Amino acid sequence: MSTTGRRAHHQVTFAVLATGVIAFALLQSLVTPVLPTLEAALGTNQSDVTWVLTAYLLSASISTPVLGRLGDMRGKKRMFVLALSALALGCLIAALATDLTVMIIARVVQGIGGGVLPLAFGIIRDEFPREKVAGAVGAISALIAVGAGVGLVVAGPIVDALSYHWLFWLPLIVLVLAALAAQFLVPESPVRTAGSINWPAALLLSAWLVALLLALSQAPSWGWGSASVLGLLAAAVVLAVLWVVVESRSAQPLIDMRMMRVRAVWATNLVALLFGVAMYAAFAFLPQFLQTPSAAGYGFGSTVTASGLLMLPQTIASFLLGLVSGTLAQRIGSKLVLVIGTLVSAAGYLVFALAHDSQTEVLIGSTVMGAGFGLAFAAMSNLIVAAVEPSQTGVASGMNANIRTIGGSIGAAVMASVVTAGAGPTGVPPESGYTHGFLMLTGALVLAALAALLIPAVRRDPQTHAEPDVELRHPEAALVAGGTLVGDEPE
Template identity: 35%
Template sequence: MTAAPAQGRPTGTAPIRSEAHRLVPALLFIALVVAAVASLGTPLITSVATTFHVSLDSAQWTLTIALLSGAVATPVLGRLGAGPHRRATILTTLAIVVAGSTLTVLPLPFAWLLVGRAAQGVGLGLTALMMGVARDHLPEERSAATIALISVVSIIGAGVGYPLAALLAEFGGLRAAYGLGLLVTALALLAAWRSLPAAPAGRSAPVNVTGALLLAGGLLLVLFLAGDRSLWSRHLAGAVALAVAAVLLLCVWVVCELRTSTPLVDVRAVRHPAVAGANLAMFVGGSGMYLLLTLLTRYAQTPHSAGYGFGLTTFGAGLVLIPFSVLGFVAGKLTPRFRTRIDGPLLLAGSAVIVGGGFVLFATARSTVAELLTAMGVLGFGVGSFSAAMPGVILAVTPQSETSSAMSFNYVVRSVGYSLGSALGGLALAAGTPTGRLFPNDDAYTTAALLGVAAMAVTALAALALARRPAPETHPITAPPGVPGRGRSRRTGD
């Protein structure tokens, strides 16, 4: 017997094909743009420091502040996206990103550049909303493949934006590089205005303001502590105090979420073994993935005078990311096909092993650019597969109406994991840097790579433990006629 289609989902073959023809490219383009624009800070840090006459630590904030604002905005946008005003939320957020991109281009003081970068980072919260749109308005098989690709392009966006921004900065200056961000975000806003449908009727998702403020405060402290490595070495007592404050804020947030009838994140759903296991894998795995990504690009730019490295320019280092992006996209296209034969947790475990293989390659063979490109390609394929498999594990036990909220929480976990991975890599290299030298010893990269191998081993074990659990008897079903817009989870035996 054929199940009734969810409200808001096209019912005829021709409407489905017509809508998908416009909708899928728009969703992928928006997810790619917001990820690429947020990552623009990475290749431009040196240019920012020289253009604005600030220190490299200060220039680093052009990247950090975008990640911070994205992590804080993601759960709020996810909750708004679960309600009736999803289209307005997406358009307003993209308008904020365009305004921020304009500030980065105008000849304003450094403080305004940081404001613009913070506004650009807010766009990172749109990725989960793109998944919610796909799940609501595309046929089931098409939506699963589209959600997987959205997850992939949100990660490989850095590999796309990095070389383009570096090339523009090298030949046109800093403003030209940020001008690229303004152009593509304006195009993304136009694509959203023309292509994105309204959310299904009948939904209600009020934002718990108290919970949003508590989560924002806790995440700001966590990501700040992970990103500012000098704080731990110079002001240990202050760093510990901030860490305690972060834990307290997050604990109070959890209590608040459990007691309110309008939680920002459904904490009870997060406790589901599949969701909890997937988020644990995302946290540890994200740390390892970002650790290797930063190691490879930094190693490529290290001058020959250090006794290793290739002395590549910023643009050259950006080109090293091409195998990462290409193979990541290929893996994202292939993974949904494997998903029909292999359980999601097993795919996560296999992907973690592939990323771990990239670490092993980097640790044992990095004497030529070809070896570096090989390691980057292996990393891209593993990351692409991991990212494509992750949504399926979570959404298999998530009501359709809560897609944006559930994936938003997962992306917050990913952001924290990325920040931790970046911090771990920096600490490992700093520990291997002799006093008075600018660059670490070559062995420091091997040590950092071994940390990554350990992280991916933990990720694979967590995924395997999840796979060994009995198959859940919970599955999302669409809303029956007369109950618009609410996907439910049906459990047997409750």
């Protein structure tokens, strides 16, 4: 129950959840366009300053499934407040940081806030009226892309008007208010999963994720064929296999391997991986492309602020399409919405690859890309929530977000290698590097659309056209979700 003795209205709960998710998403991208500023302010170099991003991704990758599981066991509201508090503490440390080491520590603490995503999805499923769940999950999911886009837009003006310290002071204020609101306004969810954290599995999960993301993030500077990168990748494979074995044999797994084998879950996670490859790479390299001086034969020599404004249509389109995604899914199904959203995003990337000589073309590509993001993010989350029982919502949705983060690390690392191939003595990438890079990302999204076709469809209620919570067309899915098997007739 809430501290007021009655359960808060679900719209109040949604407002608090949305605030926390937006703050987390902002902190994912806020530092990306101003890395050169941080490099100078912290007295470091281009290679080392990338750890400001890498440390955040590593921490979020490890913390997201753990907090999701803890939320299912100990209470989602309690863990949501903890995640917001970690984000706030990390912002405080980052705002006071004057050297790289302290900034990296701050970003690790902020990464713990990655748990806000699975916890928000779980609270929505537990607290909202059934007919409101799909729309709320869709809106929260769209806010992830919107928040990340807003971070790219507002970073420049904040640094220009104030300083890089305010990239963290402003979110800190919002996070403190959100944590207080969550404590006093959000009811504690009644759904609990018995058991305890499988710490050996958590350590193995952390180990293989660290090895994988460290190798991928450093491969452009160390070299893809270097002994360090190859050794880390081999270690990641071995540790991942051990993790799967430990989880499979555990009576209380951190990640239920039986759940992960459900076609609706693994196919949606594959889409998330490929989507992450494309999205994070674009967020990292589009500002760099726009800020390249036109003397290089491409780019517009934009300031940090101007390059952010050129990406504003992406943010607006993500938000608007995310709002209607839930309603659209009730009519045509989340699977079809996901396929459409992924192909729309691919079209936006194709525009960037083939037509980027004018700012109008960039605006068109950004708008189309954002529209696809809004549709696909919402649909992915709805498919995951519908595929598992309520007690596993946090872990399943957390792993989906986690896999998207891993995909982002892969995409950013590979994109860096493609873009910088053939760079001259000045270090400025050739235009062909960006063209090939965005074509590669277009291909990743086309593969994501094909992967989405593997997701089993769900039979909708003929009266409401809504998708049921857990009924899936796959025996394992029905077994795990405790749902009722339905036939394989076309929708």
